[in-house]
Every structure is written in C-alpha cells, then in structure tokens.
Amino acid sequence: MSELYVDPQYKSLLSLRDTEIAIKEVKDYFERALAKNLNLQRVSAPLFVRKGSGVNDDLNGIERKVTFQIKDDNEADAEVVFSLAKWKRMVLADYEFAPGEGLYTDMNAIRPDEDSLDNLHSLYVDQWDWERVMTAEERNLDFLKDIVRKIYAAVLETEKHICSVHPQIKPTLPGEIQFVHTEELLQMYPDLHPRQREDKIAEKLGAVFIIGIGGELDDGTIHDGRAPDYDDWVTPTGNGKKGLNGDIFLWYPVLKRGFEISSMGIRVDKDTMLKQLEIRDALNRKEFKWHKRLLKGELPLCVGGGIGQSRLCMFLLQKLHIGEVHASIWPEDMIEKCAKAGVKLL
Numbered sequence: 040m041s042e043l044y045v046d047p048q049y050k051s052l053l054s055l056r057d058t059e060i061a062i063k064e065v066k067d068y069f070e071r072a073l074a075k076n077l078n079l080q081r082v083s084a085p086l087f088v089r090k091g092s093g094v095n096d097d098l099n100g101i102e103r104k105v106t107f108q109i110k111d112d113n114e115a116d117a118e119v120v121f122s123l124a125k126w127k128r129m130v131l132a133d134y135e136f137a138p139g140e141g142l143y144t145d146m147n148a149i150r151p152d153e154d155s156l157d158n159l160h161s162l163y164v165d166q167w168d169w170e171r172v173m174t175a176e177e178r179n180l181d182f183l184k185d186i187v188r189k190i191y192a193a194v195l196e197t198e199k200h201i202c203s204v205h206p207q208i209k210p211t212l213p214g215e216i217q218f219v220h221t222e223e224l225l226q227m228y229p230d231l232h233p234r235q236r237e238d239k240i241a242e243k244l245g246a247v248f249i250i251g252i253g254g255e256l257d258d259g260t261i262h263d264g265r266a267p268d269y270d271d272w273v274t275p276t277g278n279g280k281k282g283l284n285g286d287i288f289l290w291y292p293v294l295k296r297g298f299e300i301s302s303m304g305i306r307v308d309k310d311t312m313l314k315q316l317e318i319r320d321a322l323n324r325k326e327f328k329w330h331k332r333l334l335k336g337e338l339p340l341c342v343g344g345g346i347g348q349s350r351l352c353m354f355l356l357q358k359l360h361i362g363e364v365h366a367s368i369w370p371e372d373m374i375e376k377c378a379k380a381g382v383k384l385l
Contacts, residue, residue, distance in 0.1 A: 042157045043373050044294055045380045049359045052207045055383055058356065061205060062364055065352045068200050070167060072193035077141055079169055082130060084123055084144035090116035094126050094329050105149045119149050122345055124269040125329050127170035128306065128338045141171025146345065156370060158294055158360050163367040170343030178340065180276045183283055183305055184218060186342055187248045191216040201355050208357055211292060213245035220280045221251045221262040233262045241290040241297030251282030267315035268324060270304035274311060293357050300351055303344020309334055
C-alpha cells in the first residue's frame with residue numbers, strides 16, 4: 040500500500056533545473072570525499088549477473104528479482120542485481136587490493152517487490168557500493184565505528200559544500216555521529232516497532248549508527264532482516280550484544296522521521312557465514328561459486344556497504360519526495376497528490 044506524506048507548508052528550495060545541477064554537485068563532491076576518507080578507487084560494475092551464481096544480493100531472501108534470458112548464450116538466465124555486496128568482494132580479490140585499500144562503484148537496481156512506495160521508497164535504487172580490504176585484527180566494533188565516522192565526515196563535508204553553493208539550504212546535521220545497539224533500542228523502547236525505535240533515536244541524537252541488524256534479540260525478534268552471507272550479525276561484541284554491522288540514520292526535519300542513508304558492516308568470514316547460513320536454513324548456498332570461493336579462503340576479509348545516492352541528494356537538498364531527485368514509476372494517485380501539493384517529480 041502506497042503511503043504519501045504531504046506537508047502543506049512544503050516548498051522546494053530549488054527549481055527543477057537548479058535541482059538537477061545540485062544533484063550532480065552532491066554526487067560529485069560526496070564520492071570524492073568518500074574515496075579520500077576511505078582510500079577507495081572507482082571501478083566499473085555490472086547491472087546484471089548470471090542466475091544461480093550466488094553473486095547477487097538476496098536481501099531478505101523472498102524478494103523477486105528482475106530476470107531475463109540471454110539469446111546468444113543458449114537462453115541462459117540473468118538477473119538484475121539487488122546490490123553488489125558479494126560481487127565487490129570478488130573484485131577485491133581479483134584486482135589484488137591490499138589491506139587498507141578499497142573500491143566504490145555506482146550501483147543501479149530494480150526492486151519490483153517494493154510494497155511501500157512512498158516519500159522514501161522507489162522501485163529504482165541507486166547507491167554507491169563500496170568495499171575495503173581489512174585484516175583479521177580489524178574485525179572488531181572499534182574498527183567498524185572508525186569507518187562509520189569517516190563516512191559521516193564525508194556527509195558533513197558535502198553538506199557544508201552544498202550549503203555554501205546554495206545558501207537558501209541551511210545545515211541540519213550534528214557535528215558527530217552517535218552509536219547505539221539494537222538491544223539497547225529494545226530496552227529503551229520495548230513497546231515500539233523497530234521502525235518507530237529508529238525514528239525515536241534519530242530524533243534524539245540527530246545522527247546515529249544502529250548496530251547489530253539481522254541477529255536475534257533478547258525477546259526473540261530481529262530488528263530488521265539481513266542476508267546470511269555478507270554482513271556479520273552473529274559475532275559477540277560484549278555485554279550480551281552481537282553483530283558487526285548496522286545502518287546510518289539521520290533525523291530528517293522535512294519528513295519528521297529517521298532517514299536511513301546507509302547499510303553496511305564487517306563482512307562474514309568462513310565461520311560466521313556457515314553459522315548464519317545454518318540459522319537461516321540456507322546451507323545449500325555452499326554449492327554456489329561465490330560461496331565456494333569464500334570457504335576456500337580465496338576472498339579477502341573486508342568491510343563494506345551501500346550509501347543511497349538519491350537518499351543523500353534528497354536529504355541534503357531538503358526534498359519532500361525521492362521522486363524529486365530521481366525518475367521512476369509511481370502510482371497514479373501519488374502523482375496526483377504530489378502535483379496538488381506542488382511537489383514536482385522528475
């Protein structure tokens with residue numbers, strides 16, 4: 040069911056043409072800052088991969104992928120990527136990246152099973168997918184937090200730049216990002232749904248990295264779904280908590296809610312992948328080419344994630360709807376409501 044939030048007081052701070060210019064400014068500035076802060080090199084990436092290779096991201100494991108047959112390859116099945124979480128790790132190995140070095144790329148995806156098209160969610164997904172080689176000694180929460188701070192610093196640098204170029208846009212972000220675990224959120228807001236907990240903590244802190252997404256919490260629930268074969272959500276981190284992954288949330292005054300811009304984490308090693316596959320009853324994936332490479336030790340230890348391109352543009356340009364910063368397909372009733380509210384979709 041599509042849900043649309045409309046603020047009668049909302050008015051875009053930029054015209055359509057200025058918006059297009061500013062989108063390019065955000066993307067160019069941020070990816071340079073991200074590459075510098077994390078020591079990343081840009082690489083080319085696929086839009087689709089072979090079905091059954093194990094390379095594609097399975098998200099929660101139930102979403103349909105866009106598929107097609109390759110005429111000149113005996114009608115072999117291909118599928119549009121959901122993300123490049125596993126593909127990037129192969130490239131780190133095949134391109135011989137060293138510890139402390141990494142890559143980023145433009146990832147474009149189609150997610151037809153998105154069932155809540157609204158101000159933030161679209162059938163079309165675009166993000167900076169990034170991945171960096173790490174050492175075994177760095178597989179800990181302190182290292183993950185350091186990476187998060189470097190990403191947030193790139194966001195702050197970009198906000199400062201955009202506000203200087205477009206002075207009608209005023210900065211909203213705090214100077215530092217805070218950290219909280221999903222177990223702590225459960226204790227703080229036991230009567231709220233995870234989505235509501237995210238809103239509460241984002242409003243309280245302004246910018247927060249929510250740790251430990253995918254693993255079972257004390258009450259037997261999970262905060263949100265995660266595939267079992269890329270982020271590590273089972274490794275203990277102390278005080279009964281576990282998980283070396285998480286999401287970056289910002290408080291967004293325009294929508295009056297928490298605003299996720301990144302999902303990321305330290306990636307599984309052989310042992311944690313097997314444990315997570317067993318938990319999700321997915322041990323059959325061991326037969327996929329990608330999983331065999333990991334089990335053989337052919338893929339490096341790494342940390343990585345995705346950062347929403349349109350999400351970041353929407354946030355920094357203070358737009359009400361993600362359709363103001365990228366073109367997609369929307370329900371007719373949503374298009375009509377946006378038009379009446381003066382929200383100009385691309």
